[in-house]
Amino acid sequence: MREAGRQGQVRVVGFDEDALTLRGVADGTIHSTVVQQPYEFGYQSMKGLVRVLGGDRGWIPGSKQMIVDTKVIDKTNVGEFQSYMRQLLRGG
Numbered sequence: 001m002r003e004a005g006r007q008g009q010v011r012v013v014g015f016d017e018d019a020l021t022l023r024g025v026a027d028g029t030i031h032s033t034v035v036q037q038p039y040e041f042g043y044q045s046m047k048g049l050v051r052v053l054g055g056d057r058g059w060i061p062g063s064k065q066m067i068v069d070t071k072v073i074d075k076t077n078v079g080e081f082q083s084y085m086r087q088l089l090r091g092g
Helices: 018-029 039-054 078-092
Strands: 032-035 070-076
Touching: 018 032, 018 070, 018 078, 070 078
Parallel strands: none
Antiparallel strands: 032 070
């Protein structure tokens, strides 16, 4: 958008939590991005696996599906989300 001289004229919305996308949201080049939280998918999967291996299947919904919410990241919450991602990647 910047190179084309269209920044502020076109709203760009992404669909990932890539560091470059988040930087674009922070600097205003990108309006917002929708994130699927792949780390949360993995975390919830492992928690469930441990419970199943321990014999507990009572927590599994009848639909056999668990929903991990997507998040919309924009100027108002990008800093907080970037900090969260840094913490995850450090193993915190």
